[in-house]
Amino acid sequence: MTLDIITADDLRPARHGFFGRAGGASSGVFEGLNCGAGSSDQAEAVRINRARVAEALGLAEAALVTVHQTHSADVVTVTAPFESDRPEADAMVTATPGVGLAVLAADCQPVLFSDPEAGVVGAAHAGWKGALGGVLEATVEAMVGLGAERGRIAAAIGPAISQRAYEVGPEFFETFHDTDPGYARFFAGGAGDRYHFDLPAFGLDRLRQSGIGTATWTRHCTYSDPDRFFSYRRSVHAREADYGRLISAIRL
Numbered sequence: 001m002t003l004d005i006i007t008a009d010d011l012r013p014a015r016h017g018f019f020g021r022a023g024g025a026s027s028g029v030f031e032g033l034n035c036g037a038g039s040s041d042q043a044e045a046v047r048i049n050r051a052r053v054a055e056a057l058g059l060a061e062a063a064l065v066t067v068h069q070t071h072s073a074d075v076v077t078v079t080a081p082f083e084s085d086r087p088e089a090d091a092m093v094t095a096t097p098g099v100g101l102a103v104l105a106a107d108c109q110p111v112l113f114s115d116p117e118a119g120v121v122g123a124a125h126a127g128w129k130g131a132l133g134g135v136l137e138a139t140v141e142a143m144v145g146l147g148a149e150r151g152r153i154a155a156a157i158g159p160a161i162s163q164r165a166y167e168v169g170p171e172f173f174e175t176f177h178d179t180d181p182g183y184a185r186f187f188a189g190g191a192g193d194r195y196h197f198d199l200p201a202f203g204l205d206r207l208r209q210s211g212i213g214t215a216t217w218t219r220h221c222t223y224s225d226p227d228r229f230f231s232y233r234r235s236v237h238a239r240e241a242d243y244g245r246l247i248s249a250i251r252l
Contacts, residue, residue, distance in 0.1 A: 003033065003056055004228065008156035010214045014114040014121050015057050016250035018158030018218060020228045024049045029240045034230065036104055036245030037066075050247070057100055057251055064100040064249060067092060069125045073133040075142040091124035091139040094252070095146045102249035106232040107161040107222050109203045110248035113139060113212075115148035121250045126157075128172075131203050132179060137210045153212040158248045159229050162221035163188060163198035166233070172197065222246070 004020030024033030025048040030041040033049045054064040062081050067089040074089040079096050092101045093113075101123035103110050108127035114120075124130070124139045136155075144150055170193050176183040186202045187195045200217045207215035222229040235243035 003052060005056060006158060006218055006220065008112070008154075008216060008218060010154040010216055011112055011114045011156050011250065013116055014250055014252060016112050016114070016121075016248075017053075017056065018110060018112075018220075018248045019053055019056075019246060020159070021230055021244060021246065022228070023052065025052075026244065029235065029242060030244040032230075032244065033247070034244035035102075035247035036106075039245060040242045041244070053102070053247055053249060054100065057249060059098070059100045059251060063098055064102050065092065066102050066104065069104065071127050071129040073130060073135040073138045075124075075135070075138045077142060077146065090126070090130050090135050091122060091142070093120065093122040093139060093142040093146055095120045097252045100249050100251040102247050104245040104247055105158075105160065105222075106230040106235075106243055106245050107166075109160040109199060110158040110246070111136060111139070111155055111203065111207075112158070112248060112250045113143060113153055113155045114250065115143060115152045115154070117152055118146070118148040119252055120146045120148040121252055123248065123250055126203055128197070128199060128202070131199070131206055132176065136203065136206045140207075140210045140212055150211045151213050154214045155207050155212055155216075157200055157203050157215075157217040159218060159220035159222045159246065160200050160203075161223045161231065161233060162200065163196050165221060165223035166197045166199060167194050168197050169194060
């Protein structure tokens with residue numbers, strides 16, 4: 001079992017990883033490290049996969065915390081693993097050692113945050129809707145509420161769909177343009193009335209505008225590398241019944 005773990009220098013020394021699909025127990029369209037409990041994969045395979053991620057980060061299996069993601073801007077502060085149902089949210093922050101914050105994605109942006117001096121970390125799931133709605137800024141604010149200093153916070157965007165693979169329609173463009181005409185710079189012209197949206201560039205811009213210290217993208221495209229990453233959009237184009245979810249996690 002060899003896991004594919006991508007790290008970001010700016011997040012060190014916090015233990016973290018953007019995990020690829022290698023090294024998992026799932027099979028079929030989920031082959032590899034599918035960590036999506038909401039998928040139609042076998043529940044035991046997903047449990048094994050999550051346990052492998054927890055072990056790689058030096059955590060107990062139960063200490064790897066996830067939320068019920070809804071493409072919102074909601075953030076929860078975590079002090080201990082949830083005792084009952086996972087709350088609905090798309091980001092988490094903690095100042096508690098030994099708790100791992102994990103988000104799932106399969107084209108959307110997984111974003112990990114760290115202020116090592118304050119001992120505060122965060123994790124966010126930021127698709128276009130969450131990013132436009134302010135989930136990244138809300139995560140920064142929640143970290144500041146735990147004692148982080150805005151200018152010390154580092155954020156890294158993990159594997160996500162790249163602009164060349166993210167074709168959208170005119171209604172999508174209008175949603176962004178109506179919010180801020182300046183957002184047109186994140187779109188490139190496509191065939192006919194189609195556009196190509198640069199989700200990672202949009203995420204980086206929102207992060208940098210929030211005033212944090214550093215913001216980077218690992219520059220991995222989920223859609224374009226099927227051997228390494230799951231992709232919702234690729235699964236739709238291939239007419240597959242379901243798709244795996246990648247996990248990204250950070251801990252103190």
